[in-house]
Amino acid sequence: MANPVSTDVAVIGSGVVGALVARKLALAGRDVLMLEAGPRIARGEIVVNFRRSPRKGDFVAPYPYAELAPFPIYQPEDNGYLDQLGPYPYKPEYLRVVGGTSWHWAAQAWRLLPSDFRLRTQYGVGRDWPISYDDLEPYYYEAEVLWGVSGPQAMEKYSPRAQPFPMPGVAPSYLEQRIAERLAPQFEVLTNTTGRNSLPYGGRPQCCGNNNCMPICPIDAQYHGGIAVADAEKAGVKLLAKAVVYKLEHDARGRITALHYFDWDKVSHRLEAQVFILAANAIEIPRILFLSADDKFPNGLCNNNDQLGRHLMDHPSNSATFYVDEPLWAGRGPMSPASIQTLRDGPWRDRHAAFRIDFSNSSRVASITAAAIAEGLTGKALDAAIRDRAAREISIKNVLEQLPDPNNRVTLSTRKKDALGLPTPAFSYSFDDYVERGMQASLTQYEQIARLLGATDIRYSKPGVYGNNQHITGTLAMGADPQTSVTDPFGRAWDFENLYMVSTGVMPTVATANSTLTASALGLRTADAILGRLKGVGA
Known part of the structure; x- marks a missing residue:
C-alpha cells in the first residue's frame, strides 16, 4: 500500500x-x-x-x-x-x-489462576496485579x-469459567492415554487447552496429528x-x-x-x-x-x-528424558498434548516457584537414530535399537514461575547496531533462589513420575543450565x-x-x-x- x-x-x-x-x-x-x-x-x-x-x-x-x-x-x-x-x-x-x-x-492456551493475580497478598512474594x-x-x-480454543472441562477447577470451552479437548494420543492411566494414583494428567481445533472451527479443519505443530501446522488446524x-x-x-x-x-x-x-x-x-x-x-x-x-x-x-x-x-525449564517400560509411540498427535496442573499453586509458593509439568509427544526417531549411529550401531542392530528406543523414550519438562526482579532488564546496546543503524536490544538477566528451589522441587516430582512409569536410563538436563520458553513478560x-x-x-x-x-x-x-x-x-x-x-x- x-x-x-x-x-x-x-x-x-x-x-x-x-x-x-x-x-x-x-x-x-x-x-x-x-x-x-x-x-x-x-x-x-x-x-x-x-x-x-x-x-x-x-x-x-x-x-x-x-x-x-x-x-x-x-x-x-x-x-x-x-x-x-x-x-x-x-x-x-x-x-x-x-x-x-x-x-x-x-498454541497453548491456559488461563492464569485467580491466585496469580494476588501473589504478594496471598504468598508475600512478587507483586499483585491491579486487576x-x-x-x-x-x-x-x-x-x-476468536482463537478457537479446545480444552477439557476438568480445567475449570483451576481457572473458573462462566462459559464452556468453544471446543472439547483434542483427542488424546495413545501416549497421553497410557501416561494418564499409569500416573492416576498420584498425578492428574489433563489434555492441554490449546488454540487447536478438535472439531472443524472457523473455516479450518480439525487436528489430524501431523506432529509438527512447531514450527508450522501444515493444515491450519492450529x-x-x-x-x-x-x-x-x-x-x-x-x-x-x-x-x-x-x-x-x-x-x-x-x-x-x-x-x-x-x-x-x-x-x-x-x-x-x-x-x-x-x-x-x-x-x-x-x-x-x-x-x-x-x-x-x-x-x-x-x-x-x-x-x-x-x-x-520468562519460564525457566529443565527436563528429564527416559525409557518407559512399555511402548508409547511418541510422534502421533500433537507435540505437547498433556500436562500436570496441580503444582501451579500451593502454600509452598511463599518459598519456591510454582510450576507446570509438560509431557512431550514429539517424535524421537531423529535424535535416537543419531545417538545410535554415534554408538557405532549398524544394520539390524541399528534398526532394532531405533524401533525399541523410539517407541519407549519420552521427555518431561517443568515450566517455572519467575518472580519480577528489577535487575532483569531490557535496555539498548551500546555496542551493537542493526542494518538501519539502530541499537539492538541488550539484556541483564539472572535467576534467584526462588527459581532454584522450584527446580529442586520439580526434580522430586520427576523422580516420582519416572518411578510410576517404570523408567530406565533417566537423563536429567545439566544442573544450573535452564532453557526458557519464549514467554517474554514484565x-x-x-x-x-x-x-x-x-x-x-x-x-x-x-x-x-x-x-x-x-x-x-x-x-x-x-x-x-x-x-x-x-x-x-x-x-x-x-x-x-x-x-x-x-x-x-x-x-
Whole structure:
C-alpha cells in the first residue's frame, strides 16, 4: 500500500494480540493502520521450507530472515543480534514477520489462576496485579472464541469459567492415554487447552496429528497470528508491512502525535494518528521507547520512574528424558498434548516457584537414530535399537514461575547496531533462589513420575543450565502506581494519554501459563478502554 500520512489508530506490531485489538477497533468503526517491521509470509511456503530444512528441531529456520528487520537466530550459530550483558544469557526466540512469533508456537492456551493475580497478598512474594481474575474472565472467553480454543472441562477447577470451552479437548494420543492411566494414583494428567481445533472451527479443519505443530501446522488446524491478521484485514484494518518503527513523537500536552518508521529502502516516513498502540513483543516495545528519547525524556519515553524494560521474566525449564517400560509411540498427535496442573499453586509458593509439568509427544526417531549411529550401531542392530528406543523414550519438562526482579532488564546496546543503524536490544538477566528451589522441587516430582512409569536410563538436563520458553513478560508492567509500573490497569501509558500497550510485557507477573492468551485477553480489554466502554478511560 502507499505510505499513508495519517490514521485514526496506529497499531505497531502485527502479532496475535495487536491483530485482535486492531480487528476489534475496526469493527467498532475506527480507521486502523497496523505496521509491521517484517514481511508477509505464506503458510504453504513455510511448510515447504520446513520439509526441506536439514534442522527439523530449529523452529526458526523455515522463516525468512531480513537484515532490515532482524531477530535472534542461534543455529547453526548465534547471529549476535542481542547483546548479552549477563550474568546469565537470556536467549529468546521470536520472529519479525506479519503475524509474529505465534507462527511457530504450540498454541497453548491456559488461563492464569485467580491466585496469580494476588501473589504478594496471598504468598508475600512478587507483586499483585491491579486487576483481578474476575476482571479478565470475560475477555479470556472472548479471546478463546476468536482463537478457537479446545480444552477439557476438568480445567475449570483451576481457572473458573462462566462459559464452556468453544471446543472439547483434542483427542488424546495413545501416549497421553497410557501416561494418564499409569500416573492416576498420584498425578492428574489433563489434555492441554490449546488454540487447536478438535472439531472443524472457523473455516479450518480439525487436528489430524501431523506432529509438527512447531514450527508450522501444515493444515491450519492450529491458530496463529497469520490467521489473526487475515481476520483483522477482513474487518477493515489496513496493513503496512516492511515498516520499521523507530521513534514516537510527542507534544507538550502529554500526547503522542506521530511515529517515524523506515521502509526497506531505508527511507524514513512520518505517520500521525489520534491513538497509538504498541503491540510488538516485550523486547521490541521497550526498544522503541528507549529509541524515542529526546531532550525532555533523555532516558526514553514512559520511563520517568525508571521502570521501562525492568522485571524481565520468562519460564525457566529443565527436563528429564527416559525409557518407559512399555511402548508409547511418541510422534502421533500433537507435540505437547498433556500436562500436570496441580503444582501451579500451593502454600509452598511463599518459598519456591510454582510450576507446570509438560509431557512431550514429539517424535524421537531423529535424535535416537543419531545417538545410535554415534554408538557405532549398524544394520539390524541399528534398526532394532531405533524401533525399541523410539517407541519407549519420552521427555518431561517443568515450566517455572519467575518472580519480577528489577535487575532483569531490557535496555539498548551500546555496542551493537542493526542494518538501519539502530541499537539492538541488550539484556541483564539472572535467576534467584526462588527459581532454584522450584527446580529442586520439580526434580522430586520427576523422580516420582519416572518411578510410576517404570523408567530406565533417566537423563536429567545439566544442573544450573535452564532453557526458557519464549514467554517474554514484565518489561511494561501494568500497575496502580506510576512509581512502580509503566502502564495503568488498562494498558495506557502513565505519561501519555493516547498511548497504549498490548503485549505480554504488560503482565506484572509471569505465573505458570503460556502468556499469549492472557495478553490477548488484556488487549481486548484495552480495546474496550479505547472505545470508552470501561469507566474512566478512553481516547
